[in-house]
Amino acid sequence: MTAKTPAKNVLWIMCDQLRYDYLGCTGHPVLKTPNIDAMAKRGVLFSNAYVQSPICGPSRMSFYTGRYMRSHGSHWNGWPLRVGEPTLGDHLKKIGVRNVLVGKTHMAPDLEGLRSLGIPADSIIGVHVSECGFEPYERDDGLHPTGRPRPAYDDYLRKHGYEAPNPWEHWANSGAAEDGSLQNGWLLVHADKAARVPDEHSETPYMTRRAMEFIAEAEDDGRPWCLHLSYIKPHWPYIAPEPYASMYGPQDVQSVIRSQEERANAHPVFAAYMDMRYSRNMSRNEAREKVIPTYMGLIKQIDDQMGVLMRFLEARGLLDTTMIVFTSDHGDYLGDHWMGEKDLFHEQSAKIPLIVIDPSAAADATRGTVSDALVEAIDLAPTFIDYFGSTPPDHILEGRSLVPLLRGAPPADWRKVVFSEYDYAMQDVRVMLNQPIERCRLFMVFDGRWKFIHASGFRPMLYDLETDPQEFVDRGADPACAEIVARLQAELFDWALHPKMHITTPNSKIAAYAAQQLQVKNGVLIGIWDEAELGAIREKIGIKP
Incomplete structure (x- = not known):
């Protein structure tokens, strides 16, 4: 990497499980997000941005390494990046930029690898590796079963009088019945209840304040920084504090996106996922009418916090010197396509909102525009390195810098397809389909119109988003589409044969x-x-x- 003079700062905001179409600026007809919309007017809204895996852990490891899942090797939640896998933090450290975390990463440390090298997990190097290259100002992955190590947020709740063995669950993520009894927020039936803490003590405002505390402290430090503000919501448990809990109701729930034909002619893998417990429950209208208004309320709360955060940056003169990114790690089916959770590659799951604000004068011409360029989550790491004035190491990073797109100079050789991957070996689906562990692989190739999905051991899936934008008709076995299937298979084959693996030699x-x-x-x-x-x-x- 060629080091140059680092430039300014980066604020990288990520929401967890936020669908691309649940913002005002991306077309939601009811949910108003004026602060996020204002961010889009100051930057570029990318309308074709896709994650490299529709599961939290693998998706985030792709964001954090700038590499595809097949390259970094973290295929599921809790699968650690191997010691030595380069991360954004490693690249930024070389050019004197702090890479700081407030919120969630879903990172698991490679403890076995650390032990084999004789590196204590609590040493400077051990923490750097264990925290995925981040300096953990505040880490909180948002899911805290009783008996697990407690995050600082639990201590915060206790300090404010919310005592319990697990205050995260019992106060911030549970409701109360009229008689005061606990109604557990893990259960979808209670999604329409208000959280037992007020807005100011809930997770989203807490994380915003912690981010602002870091930024204020960093002014005295003087070093440039990349701050990853990673919100836990609107990921489940689906429960919101007032006034957000009652802000929306069943009347605000949009018509479900699904068809009987999907069930009648389902691909075996798709059929297995439609039969998962969370899919069966979220396909019930009763569940959608309880969950989706709360999901919308949690997003509205995030939007309000964006207003707080942007005003804070403006007061310190940082809006004109800080690249700001707003995105998500994947979407949420919310009952569409007879599905719950994320898992597969429909737009509701694999497509993400992505807003990038480049404060440079060179980006003035693109402010407020929408780019339909095919963008991947792995593009952010090289974008940040480029913005800080350094050269992204192209023998390691598999993404491409968005800076040329932000400054109105799209490269003639910009990508023609995007890729995403999924490994369902850890799911019940593997057992249901009687698949060997090493064959539980799905690969998506999307060219802006045709979405092709290779399913190891099964026929492919294929959707034409031009004539079938809702992705109802799987044409993977249609003889009329044989040429399309062959073309996208060839794209996948070429991609699979050219991973960037000589990471030690530029x-x-x-x-x-x-x-x-x-x-x-x-x-x-x-x-x-x-x-x-x-x-x-x-x-x-x-x-x-």
Whole structure:
């Protein structure tokens, strides 16, 4: 990496399980998000942004490494990145930029790898590796079963009088009946209840305040920073504090996106997922009418906090010097396509909202625009490195910098397809389908119109989003689409054969080695016939006898 003078700061905001179409600026007809919409007017809204896996952990590890799941190896929640896997934090550290976390990462440390190298997990290096290259100002992954190590948020709740063995669950993520009895927020039936803490003590405002505390402290530090503010909501448990709990109701729930044809002609993997417990429950209208208004309320709360945060930055003169990114790690089916959770590759799951504000004058021409360029989550890491004035290491990072798109100069060779992956070996689906562990792989290739899904051991899936934007008709077995299937299979085959795995050797070194024939220059003579040929080679590369 070529180090240059670092430039300014980056504020990278991520929501958990926020669908792309649940914002005002992306077309939701009821949910108003004026603060997020204002961010879109100051930057570029990318309308074709996709995650590299529709599951929290693998998706985030792709964001944090700038590499596809097949390359970094973290295929499921709790699967650690191996020690030595380069992260954004490693790249930024080389150019003097702090990479700081407030909120969620879903990162699990490679404790076995650390032990094998004799690195204590609580050492400086151990923490850096265990926290995915982040400096953990405040880490809170948002799911705290009783008996697990408690985050600082629990201590905060106790300090404010919310005592319990698990205050996160019993106060912030549960409701109360009229008689005061606890109504557990894990249960979908209680999603329409208000959380037992007021807005100010709930998770989203708490994380906003912690981010602002870091920013205020960083002003004295003086080093440039990349702050990853990673909100836990609107991920389940679906429960919101007032006034957000009662802000929306069943009348605000949009018509479900699904068809009977999907069930009648379902691909075996899709059929298995429709039969999962959370899919069966979220396909019930009663569940949608309880969950979705709360989901909307949680998003509205995030939007209000964006207003708080932007005013804070403006008061400190940081809006004009800070790149701001707003995105999500994946979506949420919410009963669409007879599904709950995320898992598969429909737009509701694999597509994400992405707003990028580049404060540079060079980006003025694109402010308030919508880009339909095909963008991947792994593009953010090289974008940040580029923005800080350094050269993204192209032998490691598999994403591409968005800076040219932000500054109105899209490269002629911009990607024509995006990829996403899914490994369902950890799910009941593997057992239901009697699949061997190593064959539980799904791969998505999307070219802006056709969405192709390779399912190991099964026929492919194929959707035409131009004629079937709701993705109701699977044409994977349609003979009329054989040419489309073959073309996208070829794209997948080419991608699969060219991972960036020589991460210890920069492309520049490889190019120089081949161009200068270093084996001659260093005195190693391979395959040369005689003195005449040797002299000709030396003359060609400028080496005197």
